[in-house]
Structures are given as C-alpha cells and as structure tokens.
Amino acid sequence: MNKNFNIENETEELDGIQDPISEPLSDEELDLLRQSIDAQKVDRSRLAHYDNSDKAKAIRYAKKNILFVSIVAISVICIAVILIFGIVFAVRYAKSKPNTDDFVIYIGEETYIEEYDFAMREDSLYIDMRKVAIEGDLIVSGTKSTASFSTPGGQYLSFEDGSDLAIINGNKVEMGGFAEISEEFCMVPYKFLSNVLDIDGNGLRISYNSRDNTVEVKRRYNKIDGKQVFLDVFFSADDFEVITEPIDPDTLYKYNIDITPYLDSIKSEALLLVNKDKENYLGSTYTPSDLVYLECQTRDPLRDWEFQLCSDAANALYAMMLEMEQAGFTEIKITSAYRPYSYQESLFNSYVAEYKRNYGMSQAQAEAEAEKTSARPGSSEHQSGLCVDFVTDEYPKLTEEFERSEEFKWLSANAYKFGFILRYPREKEDITGYSYEPWHYRFVGREAATEIYNSGISLEEYLEDTES
Numbered sequence: 001m002n003k004n005f006n007i008e009n010e011t012e013e014l015d016g017i018q019d020p021i022s023e024p025l026s027d028e029e030l031d032l033l034r035q036s037i038d039a040q041k042v043d044r045s046r047l048a049h050y051d052n053s054d055k056a057k058a059i060r061y062a063k064k065n066i067l068f069v070s071i072v073a074i075s076v077i078c079i080a081v082i083l084i085f086g087i088v089f090a091v092r093y094a095k096s097k098p099n100t101d102d103f104v105i106y107i108g109e110e111t112y113i114e115e116y117d118f119a120m121r122e123d124s125l126y127i128d129m130r131k132v133a134i135e136g137d138l139i140v141s142g143t144k145s146t147a148s149f150s151t152p153g154g155q156y157l158s159f160e161d162g163s164d165l166a167i168i169n170g171n172k173v174e175m176g177g178f179a180e181i182s183e184e185f186c187m188v189p190y191k192f193l194s195n196v197l198d199i200d201g202n203g204l205r206i207s208y209n210s211r212d213n214t215v216e217v218k219r220r221y222n223k224i225d226g227k228q229v230f231l232d233v234f235f236s237a238d239d240f241e242v243i244t245e246p247i248d249p250d251t252l253y254k255y256n257i258d259i260t261p262y263l264d265s266i267k268s269e270a271l272l273l274v275n276k277d278k279e280n281y282l283g284s285t286y287t288p289s290d291l292v293y294l295e296c297q298t299r300d301p302l303r304d305w306e307f308q309l310c311s312d313a314a315n316a317l318y319a320m321m322l323e324m325e326q327a328g329f330t331e332i333k334i335t336s337a338y339r340p341y342s343y344q345e346s347l348f349n350s351y352v353a354e355y356k357r358n359y360g361m362s363q364a365q366a367e368a369e370a371e372k373t374s375a376r377p378g379s380s381e382h383q384s385g386l387c388v389d390f391v392t393d394e395y396p397k398l399t400e401e402f403e404r405s406e407e408f409k410w411l412s413a414n415a416y417k418f419g420f421i422l423r424y425p426r427e428k429e430d431i432t433g434y435s436y437e438p439w440h441y442r443f444v445g446r447e448a449a450t451e452i453y454n455s456g457i458s459l460e461e462y463l464e465d466t467e468s
C-alpha cells in the first residue's frame, strides 16, 4: 500500500505541520484510494447478529467474568479444604501424641503418683501388683525374685522377675511384657492384669484412662442391710493360651529358705483318712511307728506324749515354720499334735461319766451327749500324728477368731507348698463332719496338698476322686 494513503499514520506524523490533503489528488490517486477503501470493506451480513438486550448483556458479562468467578470459587474451596485438613491433622496429632504426665493411681481410698517413665515400658502401661494387692486383700508371698498373690479363696497369680510368663491358678501363660520384681514393687503389664480380672461380678476392678493418665483399682461390693459386703476376687486364664509344656514341678514352688534338707519329707505322701465315719476310726492299738518329738515352738508341754508327729510331717512342719519366721511370723506355735487313743478314751469317758452322774442318763444317752462336744476314741485325726493345731500370742484360743490373724492368711496361701492343708474348711462341714477349724492343719504331702489347695476340695473329696 502506498504510504501516502495511510491516513491514520500520516495524520499523526504530520499533525500541526501541514495539511497533506491541501493539494488535490490526481485521478489516478483517487482511483487507487477508492480501490483501497473497497478492499477494506467488510461484509457485515456475514457477521453474527449482535444482540443488545439486557439479558444478552448479562450473559455476556457473566461469560466475560466466568474465568474470574471460577478462579475465586476454586481458591475459596482450596483454602477451605486446606483448613479442614489442617484442623483434622492437628487434632489427630494432638490425640496421638502420648500424654507424658506422671500417672495418678487411685487404689481404694489411696492415691499414688507413678513416674511416667517407670510405669510406661515399651509403650505399654505397667502396674504395681503390690499396690493392687492392698486393695484386693490379696495375700502376698514370694522370694526376692518371685511374687505370688493369692485370694483367701485360693485363687493365685505368680510372677518371676525378668520373665514374661505368669501363672494363673496353675496355668502358665504369656503376659506380653516382662515382670520386674523388688521388695518394694512388682510391675506387671496393665493389659495382662486387666484381662485376668475381666470376669463378670469380680470383686476387683481395674481401669485406665489414657487421656489423663489415671488408673483406678477398686473393690466391688454388695450392700446387704446397709453394710458393704465385698465380692470375692477371681483370676481368670480364659483370655490366654495356656502353655502346656511339661514343667519341672520343683520350679513351681518358691521358698525363701534352703528347702533341700526338707524336700524329701515335704514330697512324701500321707493320705491316711481319719474321720467320724466308723470305718475310718483308728483302732485302740493304732500308734504311728515313726513319731518324733517336735523341735519347734510349742505351747508349754503338759503331758509327756504331747508334741509328737510322724517324722516326715515333723520335717515338713519345721520347713514351714522356718519360712514363716522369714516372713516375720515369730509368734506362731503348736498347741496340739499327736493325741493317743488312751487319752481320747479317758477324755470321752470322763464326759460320759459326768452326764450319767449329773443327769442320770443311760450309757447310750450319755455317750450320744458326750459325742457332741468330744470325739469318740479313735475318731480324732490327731491320733494319726499327721496334724497340728496352731495358735499365736494374739489368738491363743482354738476359735474361729484365729482366721483374723496374719499367720492364718499366710498359712492359707502357703501351707500347701509344705504339704499341709486346711483340714476342715468352711462350707465342707457336711463332708468332713467337722465345723470350720482355721487352726487345724493336716500333712498329706505336697502333691496332694497342691491339688486340694488349687481345687478347693476337702481331703475326703480328694481321696474319692483319686480312688475312682
């Protein structure tokens, strides 16, 4: 295109200098100009119809701004999503972050603080069984490296220092953590203990709140006539797989004393049955062949035959009393051991004579009456030389009160290890023929004593089971 006819450019360039069109164009130039204008003409009919209504304007406005609106909307959504994720993550993180405050342990009415690092081991909470035992009224026994916790009902839990195995009522199980035992504490995994106690109606309850690091150990009780009566405590191995590998029986029993000199006697068997059943009477001539005079703490002797026992029973008794001494019980003594037929006879006859004399009874009537307070000759287990009656300085009489003594609690949990059993338990009167006698212990040998202890049966039931 000829630059002379580029009007726009020319105008700008020559503005204020001179009018380029003042000079008339030649015909030729006009022709060229026309052609140039024609060439630039647009056929408007081919263009889209331009709608100028309000609606169209609004749509055009929206279309023009849709990108901007979209960007704003997406940005808002993005920010919201980031915020939500941020909050969720922060909450989760706060939750997953363990509370490292020291533990507050509520045991009954007592409160203890346990250092976080001491109670948390390998990310698991541990609990001190010695403290739990206080609330659970458990009887604690053991050595420097072992600890046993028993209920008065004969349930027990045993731990060994550094071992991940525990014994629940004779069942060896894995705890999922290692016990640490000292004279002050016995740390065991909380989860393990919680499973052991997880029995409906159990008398001991344990709970853990990980949010504020608190543990609560509480007894359960029933209200009877306005009085709190605690429910019995039980231990269950149901949640565990019992390890059935053969166990050396000797390793199941822990002693503080050197048991070696007594072990043969403790393991010897003495299953002689003497009771009020006539066929189990000992005859007038029955005297144990191996009676020895006891060399342990006894009441002041009154008669020359007193304080004798069969030699194995005597040895086992020595071991048991030495172990008790180690546990701090120095006031326990034997008040009765062997009792000969002749003594039973003279005692019984003196009662009979008294009834005949004072009440004018016949021989049969007087004997029946005397039997209520005194055993017929031959029916006393004391003639076997296998049993003893205990008293303490605090409980010097043969009454049920003896069960309140700490010595009784110890005997309840440990006598079986020495081959002794509580011969006349509560609630077995119908079977044994005797009222509850917490002071009367009978030597039967360790194996039988353990089974009787673990199953809570009487000697009569045990012998019936082994016969059949």
Ligand SMILES: [Zn+2]
Pocket (backbone or CB within 6 Å): 336, 382, 387, 388, 389, 440, 441
């Ligand atoms: Zn007795």
